Amino acid sequence: xxxxxxxAKKQTGATARDVCIHIAQQMSDIVKHTLGPSGLDNMLVDxxxxxxxxxxxxxxxxxSYLDHPVAKVIMNVARTQEEECYxxxxxxxxxxxxxxxxxxxxxxxxxxxxxxxxxxQMAAIKAEEFLLDMGIEADEQSLNLVAQTAMTGKSAEIxxxxxxxxxxxxxxxxxxxxxxxxxxxxxxxxxxVAIRGLLVNGEKCDHSMPDTIxxxxxxxxxxxxxxxxxxxxxxxxxxxxxAVKDFIASRKxxxxxxxxxxxxxxxxxxxxxxxxxPVIIEDLADKGVYVVRSVTRSDMEALSKxxxxxxxxxxxxxxxxxxxxxxxxxxxxIGDKPMVKITKTPNESTVSVLVRAPTEHVVDEVKRAxxxxxxxxxxxxxxxxxxxxxxxPYMTLAxxxxxxxxxxxxxxxxxxxSFASALEVIPKTLAENxxxxxxxxxxxxxxxxxxxxxxxxxxxVNDGTAANMIEANVVEPKRIxxxxxxxxxxxxxxxxxxxxxxxxxxxxxxxxxGFQY
Ligand code: ADP
Ligand code: MG
Numbered sequence: 001x002x003x004x005x006x007x008a009k010k011q012t013g014a015t016a017r018d019v020c021i022h023i024a025q026q027m028s029d030i031v032k033h034t035l036g037p038s039g040l041d042n043m044l045v046d047x048x049x050x051x052x053x054x055x056x057x058x059x060x061x062x063x064s065y066l067d068h069p070v071a072k073v074i075m076n077v078a079r080t081q082e083e084e085c086y087x088x089x090x091x092x093x094x095x096x097x098x099x100x101x102x103x104x105x106x107x108x109x110x111x112x113x114x115x116x117x118x119x120x121q122m123a124a125i126k127a128e129e130f131l132l133d134m135g136i137e138a139d140e141q142s143l144n145l146v147a148q149t150a151m152t153g154k155s156a157e158i159x160x161x162x163x164x165x166x167x168x169x170x171x172x173x174x175x176x177x178x179x180x181x182x183x184x185x186x187x188x189x190x191x192x193v194a195i196r197g198l199l200v201n202g203e204k205c206d207h208s209m210p211d212t213i214x215x216x217x218x219x220x221x222x223x224x225x226x227x228x229x230x231x232x233x234x235x236x237x238x239x240x241x242x243a244v245k246d247f248i249a250s251r252k253x254x255x256x257x258x259x260x261x262x263x264x265x266x267x268x269x270x271x272x273x274x275x276x277x278p279v280i281i282e283d284l285a286d287k288g289v290y291v292v293r294s295v296t297r298s299d300m301e302a303l304s305k306x307x308x309x310x311x312x313x314x315x316x317x318x319x320x321x322x323x324x325x326x327x328x329x330x331x332x333x334i335g336d337k338p339m340v341k342i343t344k345t346p347n348e349s350t351v352s353v354l355v356r357a358p359t360e361h362v363v364d365e366v367k368r369a370x371x372x373x374x375x376x377x378x379x380x381x382x383x384x385x386x387x388x389x390x391x392x393p394y395m396t397l398a399x400x401x402x403x404x405x406x407x408x409x410x411x412x413x414x415x416x417x418s419f420a421s422a423l424e425v426i427p428k429t430l431a432e433n434x435x436x437x438x439x440x441x442x443x444x445x446x447x448x449x450x451x452x453x454x455x456x457x458x459x460x461v462n463d464g465t466a467a468n469m470i471e472a473n474v475v476e477p478k479r480i481x482x483x484x485x486x487x488x489x490x491x492x493x494x495x496x497x498x499x500x501x502x503x504x505x506x507x508x509x510x511x512x513x514g515f516q517y
Contacts, residue, residue: 012499017107020495021100023070028097031090035426037153037461038434054365073495077487086375087150088480091426092487098425099492102418111411117493119415122408123401124489126416127423128482130400134393134455135385135478136470143168145473146380147373149389152474154369155362159189163370166194170351171377180302180352181370185363186335187356192366197326197343198306199352200299202292204331204338205276206285211331213290216342218324219267220300220311226277227254252279258315259283265318269329271295271303290329292340306342306350380477388469390458391427393481395449398423423485427459436464 074096081092099120106116138146147164156163170179173196182199204211259280262270270284270291284291295303304311309324327344334354355370357363380386387393401420405413424442431441441464448457448466458474460467469475 016498016501017113017496019501020070020498021104023068024074024097024100024492024495027071027074028094031093032097032429033433034153035090035094036430036433037157054368059368069501070495074491077491080487081483084483085379085477085480087372087476088484091480092484094425094429095422095484095488096491098422099419099488100495102422103492103496106414106418109414111414113496115411116415116418117496119408119412120419120489120493120496122412123404123416123419124486126401126404127397127485127489130397131393131478131482134396135387138380138384138386138477140168140172142386142475143171143377143380145475146386146477147377149474149476150373150376151369155357155365156189156369156373159192162190163192163366163373166192166353167370167373167377170194170353171374171381174349174351176375176378178305178347178349178351179374180350181355181367181374182339182352183355183357183363183367184335184337184339185357185360187358189357189366191356192354192370194351194353195341195343196348196351197341197345198302198350199354200271200292200295200303200340200342202271202295202299202338202340205291205293206281208285209290210288213269213329214327216269216290216307216326216329217267218269218271218303218307218309218326218329219262219265219318219322220271220273220303220309220324221262221315221318222273222297222300222311222313223315224274224276225258225262225272225280225315226275227251227258255279256283259287262315262318263287263289265323266320267318267323269326271300273297273300290331302350303342306345306347308346376477376480379479383477383479385478386475387478387481388456388458389474389476390461390467390469390472391424391430391445392456392458392469393478394423394426395445395457396455397481397485399446399449419489430459430461431464434459434461434464436461440464441466 074093077092077096078089081087081089103113103116103120107113136142144161144164144167147167148160151157151160151163180198182201255277256279258277260283262280263284268289270289272291272293273295274293276291276293281291281293300311303309304324307324307326310322312318312322325346326342328342330341330343331338332341333339335356353370353374355363355367357366398420401416401423405416405420408416427445428438428442431438436459441459444464444466445457445459448454451457453468456468456470457466458469458472460472
């Protein structure tokens with residue numbers, strides 16, 4: 001792709017469109033083999049040898065070195081999909097690639113790009129309309145199945161029934177913002193648990209500090225707790241030993257004053273996102289304060305939300321009104337490493353999920369699958385509408401759009417037909433990835449869709465027959481297919497209309513007026 005970046009300095013007309021089509025198809029090829037329950041993983045490696053093993057479309061897009069401007073536009077499809085639905089990213093990229101591949105054929109038949117874009121938009125709007133009438137209501141059991149479908153084909157799969165129970169429990173108890181997911185390797189997936197309250201990675205910074213604080217008064221400081229830098233660079237003319245001693249003593253005095261001023265707020269627990277001077281740590285430990293340092297930003301935010309504490313940027317100003325509270329704070333050991341558990345918090349809806357797995361890489365991938373699963377369950381709860389999986393909604397929409405196309409007429413009709421065919425790429429890829437003959441699978445599926453409850457039929461990835469996906473327990477929130485189709489259609493019709501690709505100068509080279517050389 002990198003050669004094309006240079007070519008991209010100026011490409012016009014057919015060439016520019018060829019580039020867009022080519023890149024969209026390449027991006028689809030990167031993720032295509034990961035789709036569905038039999039999808040395989042990608043291993044992403046950087047120059048430093050760091051690697052990520054994943055099956056997650058959004059992660060592949062985020063972590064892959066895709067530097068062509070058109071690739072970046074297409075990545076927005078995956079980003080939007082992830083933000084809106086937490087799942088379906090692979091499908092959205094594959095759909096974009098297929099819409100572009102269909103457009104290539106239309107262009108060969110001399111259909112003008114604006115007609116293609118218009119036809120695609122008409123089809124997308126109609127698909128949305130058709131989707132309104134599809135779907136069934138979600139109950140607790142179907143929510144569990146939604147979570148399981150989202151985890152199918154990922155590292156979490158073997159224990160997906162167990163994890164699905166946790167997903168439904170927490171998604172029903174709290175809003176997504178109040179759910180904190182923490183990872184810990186060196187354990188079994190089935191050791192994963194949900195708790196009411198907050199789990200924070202970290203440990204007390206002095207062994208003499210208590211392991212338990214009842215009625216915690218919690219301060220959150222997002223700064224180094226030390227004598228400020230500007231006050232440290234003093235030049236001291238040392239004339240004798242006592243002057244050195246005085247200087248050291250006065251520094252210690254200042255550090256103790258800092259500790260004293262922090263304690264004056266009334267806190268007995270302190271979380272600091274940066275470092276703390278050892279003299280201050282020692283003094284706080286001495287006075288029974290529980291202190292954790294190097295706390296991550298996301299943990300600081302979660303602490304603030306759960307306990308009601310305000311994050312202070314300047315330790316001088318820690319005051320009683322900024323403190324949060326919790327009925328109980330305990331330092332517990334999980335996977336041979338400590339972790340802080342905070343319960344009985346003012347925000348009662350705070351829940352945490354501790355995700356366990358044998359290794360760092362697996363725990364990361366299980367967390368990603370779990371994030372998606374919790375997300376989709378919350379969407380299914382929000383929209384109260386689920387549809388069969390296995391490509392079923394794409395098949396239904398494809399056949400409805402084909403009927404609709406005949407009423408459209410003109411050149412746009414061909415674009416609507418192509419759009420309908422493009423949707424079939426999802427069931428087709430599911431069949432292909434399972435080692436099945438995609439043509440046979442599609443024939444079986446089309447026949448099944450002629451039946452009265454044909455809309456429930458998707459690809460049976462075990463034998464290539466068409467199966468009732470509701471009976472097979474493969475269900476997903478309707479929003480996933482809806483959003484994937486909408487984003488893919490938007491980006492494809494945008495790319496198809498591109499007449500020129502010109503490499504833009506970096507923003508920093510352009511002055512305020514935008515024309516400065
Ligand atoms: P995405 O990033 O698009 O969610 P996935 O790899 O998660 O990609 O695959 C999702 C697709 O796999 C959906 O179309 C879903 O319906 C389908 N799927 C999941 N489980 C099954 C199954 N057991 N049988 C058939 N299709 C399935
Ligand atoms: Mg998925």
